[in-house]
Amino acid sequence: MTCCFYAAHPPAKPVTLTFHPAPLTLSTTKREAAAGVALSYSDNNKCNCSQGVPVSPPHTLYLLFVISIMFFSFLTSALFTKTARAEKIGSRVRIGVLTLYKPQHIIITFKRYGKPVIPVINGEPLRDSPVGPDGTIEVAADSAGYLRVLGRDSGNDIFSKSQVHNLRFAPSSITNAPFDFEITIPGKVIRKYYGSLEIKFRKNGTILPVITKNLEDYIAMVVASEIKGFKEKEVIKAQAIVSRSYITAHGARHRKEDFDFCDTTHCQLFRGHSVWEETGRAQTAKIKSLIRETKGKVIYRNGKPVVTYYTAACSGYTATPDIIWGGSVDHNLVQVRDPFHKSGTKYFPWIRKIKRRNVINAAGWKLGVTLSRDARIYVSSRSELGDYTQEVTVEDKGKVYTIQGDKFRRAVSRSFGWNLILSNSYDIIREDDYIIFKGRGFGHGIGFCQYGAREMAKLGKSYTEIIQYYFPSSQIVDRY
Ligand SMILES: [Zn+2]
Ligand SMILES: [Zn+2]
Secondary structure, three states, X not given: OOOOOOOOXXXXXXXXXXXXXXXXXXXXXXXXXXXXXXXXXXXXXXXXXXXXXXXXXHHHHHHHHHHHHHHHHHHHHHHHHHHXXXXXXXXXXXXXXXXXXXXXEEEEEEEOOOOOEEEEEOXXXXXXXXXXOOOEEEEEEXXXXXXXXXXXXXXXXXXXEEEEOOXXXXXXXXXXXXXXXXXXXXXXXXXXXXXXXXXXXXXXXXXXXXXXXXXXXXXXXXXXXHOOOOOOHHHHHHHHHHHHHHHHHHOOOOHHHOOOEEOOOOOOOOOOXXXXXXXXXXXXXXHHHHHHHOOOEEEEEOOEEOOOOEEOEOOOEOEOHHHHHOOOOOOOOOOOEOOOOXXXXXXXXXXXXXXXXXXXXXXXXXXOOOOOOOOEEXXXXXXXXXXXXXXXXXXXXXXXXXXXXXXXXXXXXXXXXXXXXXXXXXEEEEEOOEEEEEEOOEEOOEOEEHHHHHHHHHOOOOHHHHHHHHOOOOEEEEOO
């Protein structure tokens, strides 16, 4: 479901790579100073046009030259913009994974049915050191801004490389073909993936694995993560179209960081092949075949793909981005009443309890002030439809502060976990030394409501009916 979670950030510390039973420590090498090229302009090159100096014939030629260059670059940039747009939903996507864990040390295990995988380090394939089946590579982030690689090749020999700025892996025969592998962050997580793999060094000193996958396979895995446990076929198909539309409308949100999507709810939840193991064989086969039935289908409204936000459960009315986060209303979404959510169904309502002083501390932290034990905290503004909390007021020692409803929820959740204020439709009730949070729904409440959609599917509604309910006046378009 679309709950948010934050992992503790590991402290920055040097990592020693060691293989067992033959330990080996890589030496940390300092980054050599890059050869810099200084550019300087002499005063003679200054343009005098603005000072009214008549333009002489050589200047005219120069101007013509400049204009033609500008025209050419305009054409080129138009061409590139078009290409960039087309790339938004290419048939392959690049997913940056495990970012929440901020890893500084990872272990990759390859399983390619007996075929070795070749590490390509700084552009050079290590042909003499392919990593055999069940071979292992360790990668650590270097304090000097490079990756360090330690591997055991097919001949069982250990190799090591430092000052690595570019690391990817290729199966021996076909470059960029997908393969099976596992990434371990020691003491934290083990995930299985299928795709091709690059490892990047991030500016914050952590390691970023980037997996390239087929788009439709990625959607199937996102859907499996998102609607875990849902059996109804039509809600699975609806979620597939919603997830594909979200990707299409948002495009590659992380293009500046050199990948398309992250694996958290910021983009869409993606847990790699591990999700199929958790889903079970029968349900996996079912999801994959249902997603094939929706191949290429995307939701459009007013001629544009809809940014199909989705939420585990709304409050009885869906929300829109401007209600929850403020800002522009240019999102192509409308609020709809959700009668499929009734009292007594999941998260309708939910109630949580916490010590009052904890809530006061979280609010004080958010406001950047120290609040007294007598501070009053209450919901001061709600949406007209759906009771979404838009503003929380804090009164203390004669002063009045306000916090946007979603920001208050995040501040409390970051301090005390996301299992406290489950949705953006909540109330704050004082009870002696405690605060009772009471609300309806799960998640931000915007757009497609997964639990409501499931109820619709149970009532025999088709995926088209479900989608048109949550996204009124929309069309489902075949993009490919
Ligand atoms: Zn993201
Ligand atoms: Zn709902």
